[in-house]
Amino acid sequence: MEMPVNFDHPYDVLVVGGGNAALCAAIAARRAGARVAILEKAPRFYRGGNTRHTRNMRCAHDTATETLSGPYTEEEFFDDLMRVTQGQTNQPLARMMIRKSKDMLNWITEQGVRFQPSLGGTLSLGRTNSFFLGGGRSMLNALYRTAEKLGVHITYEAEVTDIEMDGSRFVAAQVKTPDVTRRLAARSLVAAAGGFEANIEWLKEGWGDIADNFLIRGTPYNRGTLLRTLIAKGMKQIGDPTQCHAVAIDARAPKFDGGIITRLDCVVFGIVVNNRCERFYDEGEDIWPKRYAIWGRLVASQPDQIAYIIFDAPSLELFMPSLFPPVTGGTIEELAAKLQLDPAALRTTVETFNAAVQPGEFNDKILDGCHTEGLTPPKTNWARQIRTGPFYAYPVRPGITFTYLGVEVDEEARVQLATGGAAENIWAAGEIMAGNVLGRGYAAGIGMTIGSVFGRLAGEGASHYANR
Amino acid sequence: MQTGNAMPAASHVRSVTETQQAHLDEAERLMTVCNSCRYCEGLCAVFPAMEMRRAFGTGDLTYLANLCHNCGACNSDCQFAPPHEFNVNVPKVLAEVRNDSYARYVWPGFLAPMFHRNGLMVALIASLSVAAFFFGFAVWHDPDVLFGTHSGPGAFYRIMPHNTMVAIFGVAFLWSVLAVIISCVKFWRDIGEPSETLRDPRALAGGAHDAATLKYLDGGGVGCMNESDKPDDNRRLFHHLTFYGFMLCFAATAVGTVWHYALGRDAPYPWWDLPVVLGTLGGIGITIGPLGLLAAKFRRDPQLMDEGRKGMDVAFILMLFLTGLTGLALLVLRATPLMGTMLALHLGFVLGFFVTMPYGKFMHGIFRGLALVRYAAEKRRHLG
Numbered sequence: 001m002e003m004p005v006n007f008d009h010p011y012d013v014l015v016v017g018g019g020n021a022a023l024c025a026a027i028a029a030r031r032a033g034a035r036v037a038i039l040e041k042a043p044r045f046y047r048g049g050n051t052r053h054t055r056n057m058r059c060a061h062d063t064a065t066e067t068l069s070g071p072y073t074e075e076e077f078f079d080d081l082m083r084v085t086q087g088q089t090n091q092p093l094a095r096m097m098i099r100k101s102k103d104m105l106n107w108i109t110e111q112g113v114r115f116q117p118s119l120g121g122t123l124s125l126g127r128t129n130s131f132f133l134g135g136g137r138s139m140l141n142a143l144y145r146t147a148e149k150l151g152v153h154i155t156y157e158a159e160v161t162d163i164e165m166d167g168s169r170f171v172a173a174q175v176k177t178p179d180v181t182r183r184l185a186a187r188s189l190v191a192a193a194g195g196f197e198a199n200i201e202w203l204k205e206g207w208g209d210i211a212d213n214f215l216i217r218g219t220p221y222n223r224g225t226l227l228r229t230l231i232a233k234g235m236k237q238i239g240d241p242t243q244c245h246a247v248a249i250d251a252r253a254p255k256f257d258g259g260i261i262t263r264l265d266c267v268v269f270g271i272v273v274n275n276r277c278e279r280f281y282d283e284g285e286d287i288w289p290k291r292y293a294i295w296g297r298l299v300a301s302q303p304d305q306i307a308y309i310i311f312d313a314p315s316l317e318l319f320m321p322s323l324f325p326p327v328t329g330g331t332i333e334e335l336a337a338k339l340q341l342d343p344a345a346l347r348t349t350v351e352t353f354n355a356a357v358q359p360g361e362f363n364d365k366i367l368d369g370c371h372t373e374g375l376t377p378p379k380t381n382w383a384r385q386i387r388t389g390p391f392y393a394y395p396v397r398p399g400i401t402f403t404y405l406g407v408e409v410d411e412e413a414r415v416q417l418a419t420g421g422a423a424e425n426i427w428a429a430g431e432i433m434a435g436n437v438l439g440r441g442y443a444a445g446i447g448m449t450i451g452s453v454f455g456r457l458a459g460e461g462a463s464h465y466a467n468r
Numbered sequence: 469m470q471t472g473n474a475m476p477a478a479s480h481v482r483s484v485t486e487t488q489q490a491h492l493d494e495a496e497r498l499m500t501v502c503n504s505c506r507y508c509e510g511l512c513a514v515f516p517a518m519e520m521r522r523a524f525g526t527g528d529l530t531y532l533a534n535l536c537h538n539c540g541a542c543n544s545d546c547q548f549a550p551p552h553e554f555n556v557n558v559p560k561v562l563a564e565v566r567n568d569s570y571a572r573y574v575w576p577g578f579l580a581p582m583f584h585r586n587g588l589m590v591a592l593i594a595s596l597s598v599a600a601f602f603f604g605f606a607v608w609h610d611p612d613v614l615f616g617t618h619s620g621p622g623a624f625y626r627i628m629p630h631n632t633m634v635a636i637f638g639v640a641f642l643w644s645v646l647a648v649i650i651s652c653v654k655f656w657r658d659i660g661e662p663s664e665t666l667r668d669p670r671a672l673a674g675g676a677h678d679a680a681t682l683k684y685l686d687g688g689g690v691g692c693m694n695e696s697d698k699p700d701d702n703r704r705l706f707h708h709l710t711f712y713g714f715m716l717c718f719a720a721t722a723v724g725t726v727w728h729y730a731l732g733r734d735a736p737y738p739w740w741d742l743p744v745v746l747g748t749l750g751g752i753g754i755t756i757g758p759l760g761l762l763a764a765k766f767r768r769d770p771q772l773m774d775e776g777r778k779g780m781d782v783a784f785i786l787m788l789f790l791t792g793l794t795g796l797a798l799l800v801l802r803a804t805p806l807m808g809t810m811l812a813l814h815l816g817f818v819l820g821f822f823v824t825m826p827y828g829k830f831m832h833g834i835f836r837g838l839a840l841v842r843y844a845a846e847k848r849r850h851l852g
Contacts, residue, residue, distance in 0.1 A: 052547040114688070114689060116509075131510075133510045133511070133688055133689070134541065135546075135547065136507070137507075137546065141697050254553060259548065260505050261505045317522060321503050322504045
């Protein structure tokens with residue numbers, strides 16, 4: 001039964017946001033006995049922020065299961081996190097999250113979420129990541145059904161534009177709805193309204209004008225309104241404004257919400273050049289799942305924030321298909337002309353690369369050691385000559401998934417004050433506090449782990465506070 | 469990483485109308501989107517079958533469309549469903565392609581327009597059929613016989629001689645079986661599956677199992693999406709009632725034939741006799757099942773359906789329902805003066821049903837079954 005929020009009555013717990021973190025918080029708070037309201041800025045179809053675009057979560061587990069091909073210990077998870085963030089993580093918080101992630105697979109299943117073995121084309125994540133049957137929107141729908149069944153009240157198209165504070169205590173939210181601006185009081189607040197990746201102006205504060213050339217992979221509704229409000233009200237900011245999850249996606253994708261289908265998994269099979277036809281990074285440094293999340297930043301630092309993946313016919317079917325067909329040319333020059341690149345320059349780059357390729361046994365399933373000699377930058381794996389037409393190219397731009405700048409939280413997911421100590425009744429979960437765990441870098445599925453673990457903690461904490 | 473699997477494009481592509489081509493183009497666009505996403509691969513057979521391909525010709529799309537059970541789960545799970553600008557609506561578009569395929573492979577080909585206003589055509593044929601029986605009975609009999617009370621073995625045959633009944637229904641049935649078989653041959657050629665698959669017992673068993681259990685009408689485990697994104701399993705239940713009801717009626721007829729020719733026993737049989745028990749249970753199935761399916765159809769989110777051809781679905785459902793209802797009524801009233809009337813009604817609907825089998829929604833079960841057999845075969849080929 002879908003019940004809208006009643007603005008005339010104060011709630012125990014107000015959850016701002018409508019994604020995985022928000023729903024986990026709302027369900028946990030409701031199960032702990034609180035009256036819970038969810039205010040989601042997006043219309044019903046677009047509810048749930050970037051959860052709609054996700055497909056798995058990374059949780060530690062000691063044994064293989066029906067859907068996970070082997071164990072993934074807390075230690076291994078922690079090592080992976082340390083490696084991808086290069087140590088830029090709040091270690092005690094990260095360890096707590098990883099410890100609690102073990103129980104999360106059970107808890108989230110109890111909330112109606114279903115899993116399946118890893119998806120076609122993602123075998124390398126089959127041991128570490130749990131894939132949602134039907135994907136992120138299916139997962140989200142299950143959480144909403146559970147929340148509604150439990151009696152959580154939900155209103156869509158309701159944006160929290162300001163909050164009323166009494167010292168360090170949250171009192172009420174100012175809520176903009178399509179018709180009218182209203183006030184909603186609650187005993188405690190869970191801030192789970194996402195990052196600010198869809199707010200290009202805010203991105204420019206960190207990146208400068210080049211952010212105009214970024215594509216936003218997910219929801220257009222994550223504009224960071226609540227995050228900015230919390231910081232303005234004295235909550236402690238954490239993280240670097242330029243740090244985010246960014247990948248290189250098809251440059252022809254829409255500005256917002258293109259999702260998974262605009263990603264390209266073919267970097268390792270060709271060369272990547274900027275619009276001066278120069279290579280700028282080792283395309284074969286490591287297996288793709290370990291490198292895909294660095295290419296957004298790499299492309300962002302190229303002229304006009306664009307690059308081109310160039311490959312030839314034998315590689316065409318080695319990777320997952322994507323939304324747009326590749327640009328095709330019978331010759332390198334024809335391809336260059338279609339890309340509006342200098343044909344002679346692209347020819348030279350390809351020939352120089354081809355000349356540097358050493359003989360070897362190409363194998364797309366392993367680090368095959370096929371490499372270049374005397375080339376800067378080198379290509380250290382899967383280097384084979386680009387010589388069999390037709391030739392193909394995908395233009396790519398930085399695609400921002402989500403931002404890391406957020407509010408600082410403690411191990412109970414309580415939001416910290418800039419002046420020290422915790423706010424009395426404010427909790428945070430999800431993208432809005434992801435920077436506590438992710439100082440930089442990314443490993444697939446961690447965003448959902450952060451959302452679920454901190455969401456549940458926040459909901460329980462907020463409920464206990466309200467009913468203390 | 470994976471390697472592509474180049475399935476041969478269909479080599480017998482038949483003439484496709486402009487509207488059909490528009491549906492195929494849209495289905496091809498969707499399969500390209502879906503194949504880049506794959507989040508739905510755990511929901512049913514369509515998406516794993518899609519993943520075995522990188523390009524989608526007419527035959528591939530026709531196959532995938534007939535593999536789809538229209539459970540609706542992928543629509544409520546899709547992050548790109550309308551109102552998203554990518555406008556991904558797999559259940560509806562595959563329903564359109566599927567419905568087109570019944571007309572494209574129809575035999576004889578000049579009857580393809582039967583599918584244009586299928587609801588009307590089926591209703592007309594059913595009415596004509598019922599009217600013909602009334603007229604026939606009225607012309608051949610005195611009112612005393614037609615409205616008289618008959619009982620005991622051979623009672624029905626005093627209204628209509630057994631041999632006449634057999635001749636009319638035999639011809640209609642054989643014609644329909646022939647037409648269905650030829651349509652299937654056209655379908656099978658177009659989807660590009662070798663004929664050996666139809667002799668592969670494991671593929672046949674796999675397809676039969678998935679069809680008999682409606683394995684893929686469950687939204688990946690929670691049920692169909694009907695009115696909203698809250699699933700239930702009612703459509704599968706009502707479909708089971710309808711399908712098994714139909715099979716029981718078929719069995720009743722078959723047993724009756726054996727009783728008649730092998731044992732020399734004439735209908736009507738007593739209520740406890742096997743043909744009557746089978747027919748009664750089956751009749752209840754094809755009365756309740758279609759009612760449930762019909763109610764679900766009118767409550768269902770129109771976004772999931774080929775709204776323009778709802779008439780075809782409704783006609784088929786009503787034909788089953790009326791066949792069942794008149795059959796049960798005949799059983800109840802067979803010892804009264806209304807027997808002749810009920811017999812005319814019932815035989816009229818049964819004949820109408822037989823005659824329209826190759827020219828309506830009945831074909832969905834046949835093509836779906838074939839698609840499931842092919843899926844069973846190619847799943848094994850693909851997994852090695």
